[in-house]
Amino acid sequence: xxxRNEQYERWIAQKILAARQTTTIGEAGKTGTxxxxxPVLIPEKCLVVKSGKPTCHKCWLYCPEAxxxxxxxxxxxYDYCKGxxxxxxxxxxEAIQMVPEKEAPSCAETIANAGGNAxx
Amino acid sequence: MPEKLVITGNFAAAYACKSANVDVxxxxxxxxxxxxxxxxxxxVESGEMPDTQFICVESxxxxxxxxxxxAEAGARVFTASSAxxxxxxxxxxxxxxxARLPAVVxxxxxxxxxxxTVWTDHQDAISMRDTGFMHQFCETNQEIYDSxxxxxxxxxxxRVFLPMFxxxxxxxxxxxxxxxxxEDPEKVRDFLPPLKTHVDVGELGETRSVSAVIPxxxxxxxxxxxxxxxxxxxxxxxxxxxxxxxxxxVNREFKVKFGRSYGNGIYTSYKIEDADILIxxxxxxxxxxxxxxxxxxxxxxxxxxISLKLFRPFPVKHLREIFTRVPLVVVFDRDVAYGxxxxxxxxxxxxxxxxxxxxxxxxYIVGLGGRNIPTDTLTKAVKRAIKEKDDSSxxxxxxxxxxxxxxxxxxxxxxxxxxxxx
Numbered sequence: 001x002x003x004r005n006e007q008y009e010r011w012i013a014q015k016i017l018a019a020r021q022t023t024t025i026g027e028a029g030k031t032g033t034x035x036x037x038x039p040v041l042i043p044e045k046c047l048v049v050k051s052g053k054p055t056c057h058k059c060w061l062y063c064p065e066a067x068x069x070x071x072x073x074x075x076x077x078y079d080y081c082k083g084x085x086x087x088x089x090x091x092x093x094e095a096i097q098m099v100p101e102k103e104a105p106s107c108a109e110t111i112a113n114a115g116g117n118a119x120x
Numbered sequence: 121m122p123e124k125l126v127i128t129g130n131f132a133a134a135y136a137c138k139s140a141n142v143d144v145x146x147x148x149x150x151x152x153x154x155x156x157x158x159x160x161x162x163x164v165e166s167g168e169m170p171d172t173q174f175i176c177v178e179s180x181x182x183x184x185x186x187x188x189x190x191a192e193a194g195a196r197v198f199t200a201s202s203a204x205x206x207x208x209x210x211x212x213x214x215x216x217x218x219a220r221l222p223a224v225v226x227x228x229x230x231x232x233x234x235x236x237t238v239w240t241d242h243q244d245a246i247s248m249r250d251t252g253f254m255h256q257f258c259e260t261n262q263e264i265y266d267s268x269x270x271x272x273x274x275x276x277x278x279r280v281f282l283p284m285f286x287x288x289x290x291x292x293x294x295x296x297x298x299x300x301x302x303e304d305p306e307k308v309r310d311f312l313p314p315l316k317t318h319v320d321v322g323e324l325g326e327t328r329s330v331s332a333v334i335p336x337x338x339x340x341x342x343x344x345x346x347x348x349x350x351x352x353x354x355x356x357x358x359x360x361x362x363x364x365x366x367x368x369x370v371n372r373e374f375k376v377k378f379g380r381s382y383g384n385g386i387y388t389s390y391k392i393e394d395a396d397i398l399i400x401x402x403x404x405x406x407x408x409x410x411x412x413x414x415x416x417x418x419x420x421x422x423x424x425x426i427s428l429k430l431f432r433p434f435p436v437k438h439l440r441e442i443f444t445r446v447p448l449v450v451v452f453d454r455d456v457a458y459g460x461x462x463x464x465x466x467x468x469x470x471x472x473x474x475x476x477x478x479x480x481x482x483x484y485i486v487g488l489g490g491r492n493i494p495t496d497t498l499t500k501a502v503k504r505a506i507k508e509k510d511d512s513s514x515x516x517x518x519x520x521x522x523x524x525x526x527x528x529x530x531x532x533x534x535x536x537x538x539x540x541x542x
Contacts, residue, residue: 010279013358016347017220017281017318024341028333 026079031065035083037098039076045095049073059087059096122303129293132261132300133200133226133286134159136268138169139308140224143195143315146175146186150205151238152290153228157200180205184212184225191221196272196315200226202290203244204233210251216283217252217356222275222315223283224268225253228294229403231489239490240290242403246431246455246463252356254284254363255432257402259388261298264288266380269303269312273370276315280363282356287431289404291490303378311377360433367430386435388427389442391417395424397502398443398479400451400468402428405486405493409452412498423502428464436471443468444477450505451483452498452523461485461520480509485522497524 039059043049047056052072060068067077068087076087088096127135133156137145145164147157163169173190177183180201187197201209206227216223227248231241245255256271258264264286271284288294337348347355364386371385382388390410392398397416399409406427416423426442443449453462460466465483472478482505487493501523508514 009358010362013355013362014279016351016355 030079032067032077032079032081035078035081035101037083037085037100038078039081039083039085039087039096040099041073041076042095042097043073045093046073046091047093047095049095056092058090058092062086062090122301122307124299124301126297126299127261128155128295128297129258129261129264129288130155130228130295131159132265132298133268133288134163135300135302136265137172137198138163139265139303139305140196140198140269140272140312141169141305141309141314142172142198144173144175144187144190144197145199146177146183146190146197147199147201148177148180148183148205150180150202152230152240152294153200153202153205153226155294156226156228160198180209181212184209184216187223188212188216188219188221191216191223191317192219194315194317196276197221197223198225199223200228202228203230203238206244206248207232210248213248213251213253213283218352220281220318220356220359221283222272222281222317224271224275225283225285226264226268227285227287228290229287230290237489238290240292240404240454241488241490242287242289242405242453242455243488245285245287248285249432249463252282252360253432254280254282254360254367254430256284256286256429257431258286258288258293258429259403259407259427261288261293261296261300262380263382264293265300265302266374266378266382269308270367270370270374270385272312272315273373274363274367276317277363277366277370278316278318280359280366281318282359282363287403292404292407301378301380307377311374363433364430364435364437382429383427384438386428386430386438387442388429390425390427392424392426392442394422396422396446397424397448397450397506398446399423399425399498399502400428400443400449400464401425401453402431402464403454405452405454408493408495409498411495412502415495415499416502419499421502421506434467434471439468439471440475443472443479444475447479448505448509449479449481450502451481452486452493452501453483454485454487454493456485456488456520480505480515482508483520485520486524488522491524493524 057070059074060070065080067081069075085098088098137160145160149157161174164172164174175186183199187199191197227245229240229242229245231237232243256267258267267286271286275284334349339346367385371381375381391413401409409425413423413425451465453464455463457463462483462485469481484501
């Protein structure tokens, strides 16, 4: 065991402050498999699509998992979207509809992509 | 110009917030803390705190959550609570400390329900012990004002970066008026410059993740290995240990700047120079013990008082130095670690255990749920401790002494018990 060096202890303790790590995408597995309902964009209602400009983007701003892109149109990353529905609630024009996963076509595909790890 | 106002403890806390030019206040009212929030909202509404954002929330949990969020973005934050409201805050208090956010939280202390009560004791504040917050207690309204200012200086020191509680007794201070000197804003700003956090707001938009899931072990990353949970918690414990120096330093600097100080910033003492017996207490219990010391001295008993100001980090070194000078220490706790004994008592015992000249420590529970603590009760208890000092059957008996229980008046006598047994 290394002998106690108080100066070093002080120094390193100040180097390890709050946890602000640059996590890698997918570090906690494909969390999209937790989803039971998924957001689906209705482009005719979306302000971003209609204006053709990065205007509203409330879905991008409010998504707690950063799974909505700030693009035209906004795109959902279904690998990591947990289906919380905050984007649908925040959307001022109701352009996002939450659809039950069993009715969505690519549900089985998502689980298969995640290596069948649906319980994670 | 500094102004002298006659105000309650709650208002002293609110004025301290104003002097500290706090950026974000989010609080939810609960007796006896409510006037703090009311006064701050008044300041904000009238434009006296133009830089402060007051967030109305639906609970204490949300209040602290809002403070955590604001502090993560680099703001100086404040909230206050009491008892069950404080208990509701618990999760976010742990979060605040773990994320190393320099928040200041005032506690107008009050007993915890059930049974439902609004009167004071220290149970709520003491129960927040292991959140990771630093913790100061106050004895006067001026001390509340000063302690909040000092708390920000300590919490925001780059060597510390930990949040801090400033606790004062509900009603006894929170609703009692005393003269309080409110300092000149310029002078306060000089003592307490705007917060420079460890948070680089610019990086928040990047892929940086704030307080993400941290695995047990070091994570190997291309940009450099990152700490595991245990390394973060080690750093937090070390910050507590090193904070004691900073606290003493800030107390000294405060004295130079404003002419007031509170002992060494760790504890205040009363007539300890020639004392054979030391009383140990916090807040209102310590205030009342000053009277007890005087009364005991008038009867020829050389008593003294150590009023603990800094509860966390627990100042083990300071306490060892002072308490190994006497053969007997009497601890009055206005709290109980249920299933064991008074918290101050057992923490002091643990602190002194490795010392050669450790004193006999006698512990008493007083004033739970706002029960009055008369000076006589304290002096009698000290005299009993003196009498039983060398009685090993008393010292070895694991029991708690509740002072001023009034069981007789319940109309249930020993005779009644015997009758029932027949």
